[in-house]
Amino acid sequence: AAVEKGNYRHFMQKEIFEQPTVVAQTLSSYLRRSDNSVALPQFDFDIGSVDRVTIVACGTSFYAGMVAKYWLEQFARVPVDIDVASEFRYRDPVLKPGGLALFISQSGETADTLAALRHCKENGQIIGAVVNVPTSSMAREADLLLPTHAGPEIGVASTKAFTCQLAVLAALAAHMAVRKGLMSREEEHDVVEHLLEAPACMNAALDHDDDIAAMAHLIAPARDVLYLGRGPDYPLALEGALKLKEISYIHAEGYASGEMKHGPIALIDDLVPVIVLAPSGPLFEKTVSNMEEVRARGGKIVLISDAEGLALAGEGCIATIEMPRVHPLIAPLVYAIPVQLLAYHTACVKGTDVDQPRNLAKSVTVE
Ligand code: G6P
DSSP states (O other): OOOOOTTOSSHHHHHHHTHHHHHHHHHHTTEETTTTEEOOOOOSSOGGGOOOEEEEEOHHHHHHHHHHHHHHHHHHOOOEEEEEHHHHGGGOOOOOTTOEEEEEESSSOOHHHHHHHHHHHHTTOEEEEEESOTTSHHHHHOSEEEEOOOOOOOSSSOOHHHHHHHHHHHHHHHHHHHHTTOSOHHHHHHHHHHHHHHHHHHHHHHTTHHHHHHHHHHHTTOSEEEEEEOTTHHHHHHHHHHHHHHHHOOEEEEEEGGGGGGTGGGGOSTTSEEEEEOOSSTTHHHHHHHHHHHHHTTOEEEEEEEHHHHHHHOTTOSEEEEEOOOOGGGHHHHHHHHHHHHHHHHHHHHTOOSSSOTTOOSSOOOO
């Protein structure tokens, strides 16, 4: 049956609002509520013995992979190499037999990612695939299929597939950690509980839709926008910038907060909005000092943080968006919402074709 927009103006908007539901759906197939454990589909190798992970993807899926690198290294203490698919094969990567190569793709058909998958298969890697289309080429060719249950995604700019990928990847990282003996039962319990809180926190983030729509009028006139984040929120900054350029055609760049002083700070003046993604926590103070560097140069800051972060650093920002206070593990899933909404509403203000942006394709099946 054809997917309908229902009461929404655009598919992208509908897909943004579906996220709490589809993330919950996806999580329910990876988390066992009876004993609060992580359960992956059956496969015939020992994931605990994997000593190296290679992640390959494109576009938004690549940014999900970047978040996963933080999680896999933090929890499972396994080194992770990550590359965009179009670069991966041609640099002749070193692939030791028995490594896990993980491909992340909404469509499961992106040509570069599929070619990289086949290359890894020929080079003795175990093939894992996080895909949203269960009948896709990548799904068929994987040894370990990790489906996302986002449902059909129609908007060209990916939204709900991304947060569902994050949900699966968090479960995978926890499962690997358990199998490696690095995560106790209690810790696994905690991880499961935090992940299960994600849909409600995402709903709380969606409650700020009206504020973000109003804020979009501040962003729409800009020619350039910078996004900053640290740790797992750095890939979110990259994703925020990608979403904005994809659908509003405003030039945007994502940067690691601490890297800003090595270049992008030269761009800052009162015409360049700087969107800072910074949940409160151990790294928050560092981000605040990066914000001060921006402010000292007349930069206009939009701070996306929780109540605690906004109380510490919200003053002097041109706008703030309050996120619920969340466990660091689920912050990327929750902070994805305001960056998606900001891009969406900015595109609406500019009157661009949100669901079918110029020059872009939903699935890129050529190299
Ligand atoms: C295209 C889409 C993006 C998507 C990327 C990767 O560029 O416009 O939204 O993130 O392809 O697609 P995949 O299906 O492999 O996730």
